[in-house]
Amino acid sequence: MGNRIDSHQHFWKFDPVRDSWIDDSMQKIQRDFLPEDLLPLLQQNQFSGCVAVHASQSEEETExxxxxxxxxxxxxxxxGWVDLRASNIEERLNYFSSFKNIKGFRHVVQGEADDFMFREDFRNGISALKMFNYTYDILIFHRQLSAAINLVKHFPDQPFVIDHIAKPDIKSGDIASWKKGIEEIVKYENVSCKISGMVTEAHWNSWKPSxxxxxxxxxxxxxxxxKLMFGSDWPVLNVASDYSEVVQTLEDYMSQLSTEDQNKIWFENASSFYKL
Structure with a gap:
């Protein structure tokens, strides 16, 4: 086994009601995905470990x-997930702080109104994360980048990582407004980015590395x-690709980089960001 870290993947016991986002267009992932399904894929692709990210928003999911x-x-x-808007957020974070495996939290902001990250209760939750040295994963669509920029500027000491490169519209090839947002958010030292979730923003059945x-x-x-780290977004990637193909695509893209830079992206950055 190599020492790579997959910084972003999910597990679930499929529940059609709770997991209603996995609709019939995603039949390939309408089933259980558990550690025994992932381990052989990690081994085949030189990974020694992974970071499991919540797929549904409940404390039960975190447990x-x-x-x-x-x-x-x-x-x-x-x-994990915790209700960052809750008035007892410090108490909940204090509870979770006794579990050393929990490194950070996220909220599915892509499913919320575009002004969600300006909410006072949400920001109160973000401010509480620092006390426990937790990270925060920013899950948004590209149109929400301007709100994310305001958030990261407001909390300069909070480590943030952008999931799925902020979900640009790869299908349409529209790049300009997303690119502008990336160029702006990168100015903030406290922001990293996961190279993940790209194939599912492209045409599922016909995307090419180009x-x-x-x-x-x-x-x-x-x-x-x-500031970059690899995340597979397994098993969601299965609707458009497979684990090895996603890894191979990035290996090919990075073949011009120094070994040192490749190591940062495959494991060092994830290790230091999440304190693995």
């Missing part, structure tokens, strides 16, 4: 991931190897 991590030591960290290249160029030019 489910904690349980899996307690039984599988290749799960090196968890990005469709992703312009978007990869933008994040590599802006974030550089110091």
């Amino acid at each position: 489910f991931l904690l349980d899996l991590a307690s039984k599988n030591d290749f799960i090196k960290g968890i990005v 469709d992703l290249k312009p978007y990869l160029d933008v994040i590599f030019e802006n974030f550089t190897a110091n």
